[in-house]
Amino acid sequence: MTDDTWGQVCNELQKAVGQNNYTTWIAPLELIDLEDGIASFQAPTKFMCDWVSRNFAEPILSELRRAGVSAERVNISVPSRRPMNGTANGATRPTVPAPAPAAPVAKPRKTPRPDEPLPGAPLDSRFTFDSFVVGKPNELAHAAAKRVAEGGPVTFNPLFLYGGVGLGKTHLMHAIAHDLQHQRPDLRVLYLSAEQFMYRFVQALREKQIMDFKEMFRSIDVLMVDDVQFIAGKDSTQEEFFHTFNALVDQGKQIVISADRAPGEIKDLEERIKSRLSCGLVVDLHPTDYELRLGILQTKTEAYKSEYPDLKIAPGVLEFVAHRITSNVRILEGALTRLFAYGSLIGREITMDLAQECLKDQLRQSERKVTVEEIQRKVAEHYNVRLSDLVGPKRLRAIARPRQVAMFLAKSLTTRSLPDIGRRFGGRDHTTIMHGIRKIEELRGTDSQLAEDIELLRRLLES
Numbered sequence: 327m328t329d330d331t332w333g334q335v336c337n338e339l340q341k342a343v344g345q346n347n348y349t350t351w352i353a354p355l356e357l358i359d360l361e362d363g364i365a366s367f368q369a370p371t372k373f374m375c376d377w378v379s380r381n382f383a384e385p386i387l388s389e390l391r392r393a394g395v396s397a398e399r400v401n402i403s404v405p406s407r408r409p410m411n412g413t414a415n416g417a418t419r420p421t422v423p424a425p426a427p428a429a430p431v432a433k434p435r436k437t438p439r440p441d442e443p444l445p446g447a448p449l450d451s452r453f454t455f456d457s458f459v460v461g462k463p464n465e466l467a468h469a470a471a472k473r474v475a476e477g478g479p480v481t482f483n484p485l486f487l488y489g490g491v492g493l494g495k496t497h498l499m500h501a502i503a504h505d506l507q508h509q510r511p512d513l514r515v516l517y518l519s520a521e522q523f524m525y526r527f528v529q530a531l532r533e534k535q536i537m538d539f540k541e542m543f544r545s546i547d548v549l550m551v552d553d554v555q556f557i558a559g560k561d562s563t564q565e566e567f568f569h570t571f572n573a574l575v576d577q578g579k580q581i582v583i584s585a586d587r588a589p590g591e592i593k594d595l596e597e598r599i600k601s602r603l604s605c606g607l608v609v610d611l612h613p614t615d616y617e618l619r620l621g622i623l624q625t626k627t628e629a630y631k632s633e634y635p636d637l638k639i640a641p642g643v644l645e646f647v648a649h650r651i652t653s654n655v656r657i658l659e660g661a662l663t664r665l666f667a668y669g670s671l672i673g674r675e676i677t678m679d680l681a682q683e684c685l686k687d688q689l690r691q692s693e694r695k696v697t698v699e700e701i702q703r704k705v706a707e708h709y710n711v712r713l714s715d716l717v718g719p720k721r722l723r724a725i726a727r728p729r730q731v732a733m734f735l736a737k738s739l740t741t742r743s744l745p746d747i748g749r750r751f752g753g754r755d756h757t758t759i760m761h762g763i764r765k766i767e768e769l770r771g772t773d774s775q776l777a778e779d780i781e782l783l784r785r786l787l788e789s
């Protein structure tokens with residue numbers, strides 16, 4: 327086979343397997359010879375040799391045949407000793423032509439040694455299992471993380487942790503890494519964010535070090551990737567992540583992933599990746615409840631007090647903060663730090679008044695803003711009427727009463743004016759709204775069912 331024929335085959339292969347796969351897997355192959363119907367290639371690493379044999383031998387063979395080469399089999403091997411130029415036996419052989427334009431000369435490749443430090447993100451020494459407070463909303467995630475941290479046989483792969491901002495995903499991943507470092511120092515554990523994964527991948531491409539990148543990632547025993555939603559829509563990074571993921575899972579290595587939502591809900595993430603991510607254990611960290619928030623505040627206060635024994639905090643203050651700041655743990659921690667700083671600066675006990683004064687901005691921000699539309703939706707659901715009827719002109723009592731309840735709640739739970747509320751109820755006049763509100767105020771005193779409904783709706787809307 328001439329170099330021209332092979333060049334032609336390569337062009338067709340690029341179309342058949344895609345540019346990315348071609349560059350990663352086929353371009354680095356070295357064509358050795360074609361004898362007795364066997365097309366022999368050499369791959370730079372064992373991993374690559376296995377991967378290409380499993381995934382690309384078929385397309386290579388069929389493109390060879392289409393180019394008129396009589397080949398029956400493709401054989402890929404790894405050179406026992408590779409001289410810098412030429413092949414194992416020293417003869418100069420045609421190399422697979424690279425499709426990309428000339429790029430900087432690649433640095434010599436190196437195989438990762440087990441003792442070589444991994445290019446992960448630094449671990450926060452405060453994020454341990456000891457400092458993680460467990461409550462109902464996070465108990466499953468905590469238990470699963472603990473299991474992975476034992477470093478025993480892989481039971482679920484991957485462990486996929488998801489939840490809203492600041493609920494402890496990163497904390498748990500760091501805690502796993504800390505424990506593994508102590509209990510299983512023999513394991514190569516790598517924690518990094520999906521953004522860092524992409525950055526390293528792009529850097530490897532730029533520096534023509536992609537094989538080093540692949541080998542490094544495939545040498546890991548426990549890989550943890552934080553905020554995986556970041557790679558959604560980034561095609562080449564997704565592709566590389568997918569291959570890394572598969573290679574590790576195939577080798578029985580543990581993977582832990584975190585994201586801000588469930589795999590199936592991450593927009594612009596390839597279907598095959600979503601399905602791969604879902605096939606282990608998917609656990610969500612629920613928003614905190616009052617007990618968990620209070621537990622976190624108490625734990626952090628105790629830790630603070632052990633360092634600053636003079637700190638005095640009046641009874642009820644932590645309960646007040648846990649009750650009022652409900653957004654996420656990061657904001658809760660921020661509020662507590664602010665309280666401590668304030669208390670130590672003025673050198674007084676942190677009382678309820680002081681807490682209210684010091685946290686007024688946070689308290690205002692975390693006040694839940696209920697909208698008129700939300701109220702209408704919830705009321706319509708509760709009374710089983712259509713939303714369009716609730717805001718429409720129908721005067722039937724079965725619709726008029728829920729509508730008045732919604733008007734009443736809109737006035738008491740939002741800051742909207744009566745004319746504004748009227749506009750949101752199908753353009754009604756403000757006097758109609760006022761009439762509706764008065765009617766409900768009156769009835770509430772006598773109709774206990776109505777009073778109960780209103781209380782329930784209020785709680786639902788404010789939760």
Ligand SMILES: Nc1ncnc2c1ncn2[C@@H]1O[C@H](COP(=O)(O)OP(=O)(O)OP(=O)(O)O)[C@@H](O)[C@H]1O
Nearest residue numbers: 457458459490491492493494495496497622655656
């Ligand atoms: N259950 C908990 N016990 C103690 N601290 C917690 C708990 N949950 C969260 N935290 C603390 O809250 C802060 C935010 O947590 P973390 O960074 O792990 O959130 P995250 O879920 O990764 O958020 P993001 O999606 O923004 O990355 C950290 O300081 C962490 O220690």
